[in-house]
Amino acid sequence: MAILESKGLSKSFGSKKALDGVDLKVEPGRIVGLLGPNGSGKTTLIKLANGLLVPSAGQILVNGLAPGVETKKIVSFLPERSCVPDWMSAGQLAGFYADFYGDFDRQAAENMMARLEIDTKAKIRHLSKGTREKLQLIMVMSRRAKLYLLDEPIGGVDPAARDYILDTIISNYNPTASVVISTHLISDVEKVLDDVIFINNGHIVLSAPADELREQQGKSVDQIFREVFKC
Amino acid sequence: MEWRFDGSAPIYTQIVDAVKLAIASGELAPGERLPGVREMALEAGVNPNTMQRALAELERQGLVFAQRTSGRFVTESDRTVARARREMAEETVQKFMEAMTRLGIDKEGIIKLLVAEKEEKNGDSGK
Known part of the structure; x- marks a missing residue:
């Protein structure tokens, strides 16, 4: 069964259609790139999958269920903007996640924090922006979830931190779980993707395995993206 | 690697x-x-x-x-290693020949260039 599936999914904000009749399927064990320019509907789609928004029409299913309490147990979400309580220390944050999520692997989180030499006693607000982003990713990837929804995980960080984030995603790979990464920084993520979904103006314009696209077109996903979304 | x-x-x-x-x-x-x-x-x-x-x-x-x-x-x-080596060498030669053909250099010209390259190398090592 698909871990994430939508049928005729639409979402409107007033008269603006953020998503318009989206059909998609994400199978287990896949790392999927949700790729599109700013304002294409990426974040709306992820928020719908999380139950933070409700569809205007159509449906979205996580592991066969409409988003709700049961699906939140198996979905690990990294929002676009940092949402961790910054008055906590990194150590307290790990405890908070452990209390909140039954699938949180605290040992894994602590190992990752130790490897980055994050001071677990310092308040999060005193950490650098890059470290805060990495810390939040560590929390999200330390859950043994079935679906990881990462909204712009590499948006505001330097290239070394980007590599770290991508390595963390690869090393936490689990063949029964899926990862959806939304981004417009294609060249950075394309090596780690199994499948790509191009989204524009609320429509899916292309959905295919990344290597298949490269094979057919003799171009990188980044180049194909630039052509599809040429301004 | x-x-x-x-x-x-x-x-x-x-x-x-x-x-x-x-x-x-x-x-x-x-x-x-x-x-x-x-x-x-x-x-x-x-x-x-x-x-x-x-x-x-x-x-x-x-x-x-x-x-x-x-x-x-x-x-x-x-034998498998030797075959892999040969296959990769053939592919490299093929690409090289394509590039040379595009430059308009025929086989004879290529051989001349290779000989000149070899002599240059030998000359270098003789210094």
Whole structure:
């Protein structure tokens, strides 16, 4: 069964259609790139999958269920903007996640924090922006979830931190779980993707395995993206 | 092994070529044990599924073999290694010939250039 599936999914904000009749399927064990320019509907789609928004029409299913309490147990979400309580220390944050999520692997989180030499006693607000982003990713990837929804995980960080984030995603790979990464920084993520979904103006314009696209077109996903979304 | 990927071909075929080159050049010795899929994926910065697919293709070509419990190994067959080396050499020559043809240089011209290159090299080493 698909871990994430939508049928005729639409979402409107007033008269603006953020998503318009989206059909998609994400199978287990896949790392999927949700790729599109700013304002294409990426974040709306992820928020719908999380139950933070409700569809205007159509449906979205996580592991066969409409988003709700049961699906939140198996979905690990990294929002676009940092949402961790910054008055906590990194150590307290790990405890908070452990209390909140039954699938949180605290040992894994602590190992990752130790490897980055994050001071677990310092308040999060005193950490650098890059470290805060990495810390939040560590929390999200330390859950043994079935679906990881990462909204712009590499948006505001330097290239070394980007590599770290991508390595963390690869090393936490689990063949029964899926990862959806939304981004417009294609060249950075394309090596780690199994499948790509191009989204524009609320429509899916292309959905295919990344290597298949490269094979057919003799171009990188980044180049194909630039052509599809040429301004 | 150095991992660099370009946009011209699927990533898994580029991994196959890189490992093949390492085997043909002896960088990976016959019978050498390969790291696990996850470790190799992490080193190359690619998705584990992609690495898995590349290793399956290398197995199919007989360049590596899997042992149920202990992992994957480089082939021990000298003939397979020699064949890989020859295949890669032929591909390189083919690309070289295409580039030369595009430059409008015929076979005779190419041979002249190669001889001149060789003499230059010999001259250098004689200094």
